Amino acid sequence: MIATMTRKTVTSPNVKEIVAIPYKALQGLLAKKVSGKLMIQDPNDESVRWLIYLGEGKIHYAHSINGKRERIRYLLSRCYPDHGFYIPQELEDDYGFICQHWRDGDLDMQKIRTILSYMTQEAIALCLALPRATISFEKIVGLDPLILNLSLKSLIEPVKSKVRGWVTLRECISSPFVRPRVNNWDILKTHFGNRMSEYQEVEQLKPYLDDRRTLYDIAAYSRHSVLDLALLLHPLIKSDIITISPFQEPTETEDKPLIACIDDSQAIQRIVKMTLIAGGFDVVSITEPAKAMSSFVRQKPDLILMDINMPDIDGYKLAYMLRQSALLKDIPILMLTGRDGVLDRVKAKMVGAVGYISKPFNPQELVQSIQDNIQKAV
Numbered sequence: 081m082i083a084t085m086t087r088k089t090v091t092s093p094n095v096k097e098i099v100a101i102p103y104k105a106l107q108g109l110l111a112k113k114v115s116g117k118l119m120i121q122d123p124n125d126e127s128v129r130w131l132i133y134l135g136e137g138k139i140h141y142a143h144s145i146n147g148k149r150e151r152i153r154y155l156l157s158r159c160y161p162d163h164g165f166y167i168p169q170e171l172e173d174d175y176g177f178i179c180q181h182w183r184d185g186d187l188d189m190q191k192i193r194t195i196l197s198y199m200t201q202e203a204i205a206l207c208l209a210l211p212r213a214t215i216s217f218e219k220i221v222g223l224d225p226l227i228l229n230l231s232l233k234s235l236i237e238p239v240k241s242k243v244r245g246w247v248t249l250r251e252c253i254s255s256p257f258v259r260p261r262v263n264n265w266d267i268l269k270t271h272f273g274n275r276m277s278e279y280q281e282v283e284q285l286k287p288y289l290d291d292r293r294t295l296y297d298i299a300a301y302s303r304h305s306v307l308d309l310a311l312l313l314h315p316l317i318k319s320d321i322i323t324i325s326p327f328q329e330p331t332e333t334e335d336k337p338l339i340a341c342i343d344d345s346q347a348i349q350r351i352v353k354m355t356l357i358a359g360g361f362d363v364v365s366i367t368e369p370a371k372a373m374s375s376f377v378r379q380k381p382d383l384i385l386m387d388i389n390m391p392d393i394d395g396y397k398l399a400y401m402l403r404q405s406a407l408l409k410d411i412p413i414l415m416l417t418g419r420d421g422v423l424d425r426v427k428a429k430m431v432g433a434v435g436y437i438s439k440p441f442n443p444q445e446l447v448q449s450i451q452d453n454i455q456k457a458v
Contacts (some may be wrong), residue, residue: 097216099358099443101205105215106132110232113137116219118143120207123214123358124254127328128208135222141175141196142203147257147294149176154256154300159195161303174199179225186188189227196228204232205239209246209308212354212443245307254316256295256306257327262286262311268321281312297407329456336362337454340381342369342415344390344397348439352385352416352446356451359447369393373401376408382454386433388417388424396431403432412453416441 084261098105102120109118117306122128131152144151149171152425156165171177178195183185187195207213249344263426265286282289288298299306299322316322339361341352356363364379366372369390376384384402388395395415402408412434417424420438428436434453437446 083300086363097213097214099355099447102210105217106207106232108218109134110137110139111262114217115129116217117221117342118211119216119218121292121358122210122254123213123354124213124250125257125326127326128255128257130203131222132204132207133225135229137231139200139204139232140223140226140228140230142200143174145402146201147202147296148255150294152177152199154296154306156195157198157300157303159198169235174409175223176325179227188409193227193381197230200228200230201235201239205242206246208236208243209250210269211247212351212358232285242307244313249290249310249314252314252322253295253310254455255327256299256310257294259294259325260298260317260320260322261290261292261325262289262316263320266429268316271316271319271321282316288389289322294327295297336360337382337450338362338364338379339371339383339385340366340376341365341385341416342366343373343385344369344386345387346386352410355443355446356450359443359450362451369395369398373405373408376377376402376411380408381411381451382457383412383414385414385416385437385450388415388419389426396427399428399431399433412457414449414453416446 106118109116113136115422116133118132120130120132122130127146130142131145132142133140149167149169151172152174153165153167156163156167168177174198178199180193182189182192200392205423215367217295262282264284268282269279285298285302287300295306295309298304299309302309304312313322317324318341335361339356339451341349341356343349343365344367346367349367353363353365364375364381366375386399390398395417399413399415402411403415409432414437415424415428415433416437416439418439425436433454435449437449
């Protein structure tokens with residue numbers, strides 16, 4: 081019989097989701113030595129989710145919920161390129177699939193541990209590259225059979241450079257599950273000019289790029305690592321020569337609340353955007369407050385987050401101007417600022433702000449405040 085992952089729930093099925101930094105969440109759970117599974121949702125791709133199985137302060141296994149076949153084919157090609165594994169078209173239990181090779185005597189226990197460790201390490205590296213994500217934890221009975229019992233340090237140390245690599249790529253390439261495609265091969269060739277060897281390196285991938293295969297698929301066939309492949313394609317994606325699609329295209333358009341963030345700080349904009357996307361919102365970032373009014377006429381947000389200290393026009397004056405507009409006067413405004421004085425709060429209320437959130441903010445409190453104020457405005 082194939083070894084399977086036991087998923088008997090011993091807590092409420094209503095598992096609470098929070099927005100948090102995956103590394104800190106994982107550290108905290110390991111320190112408490114709780115047993116269960118940690119689920120992490122990629123904020124840039126709703127079809128990519130990760131599971132990390134924990135027990136007594138150790139990591140037992142980590143993998144992706146979706147795209148198991150694409151991922152395991154790549155990882156097995158890295159571990160044992162000459163083995164020739166047959167991978168079922170519909171692979172639902174990758175842990176059981178690997179364990180079955182041990183039960184069948186196809187692979188010894190040492191090789192099974194090597195494969196499962198490599199799979200777990202790669203998943204951990206990709207999870208830790210996420211700055212913030214929607215996270216939930218569920219207490220469950222552990223894996224059967226239990227093969228790995230690894231410390232977080234032993235998993236992280238060998239892949240620190242990979243984590244840093246994925247952090248730098250996330251703006252364009254959220255994970256190896258993305259599907260790149262060349263928009264125009266003639267433009268691509270022109271882009272490389274006399275650097276024909278570089279063009280030919282990408283051209284060799286043409287069948288897979290034209291077919292919109294995942295980076296995992298392309299890397300498995302081309303014998304690149306997914307990180308090296310992502311680094312190769314990254315400049316072309318930034319130049320819009322290659323288009324990126326998510327792992328699974330949304331089946332229907334979800335009408336998410338649109339939040340406008342007016343702040344001249346790019347760092348704050350990135351943090352807010354990651355937090356709110358993970359919280360189920362769409363976000364429009366505005367770094368030039370003088371252009372906010374015209375922008376909102378074209379795209380009316382459900383709520384506005386606004387800094388006070390900004391160039392050209394401060395948050396109080398802009399909030400007052402918004403309240404004078406017949407079209408925009410009913411949009412809730414939350415002040416998101418480093419100021420925290422009583423006078424500042426009074427002034428914010430006088431110009432029509434519905435709330436006041438101080439930096440640095442708590443992600444859960446920000447999401448909750450936005451949800452509450454949108455509901456009040458309906």
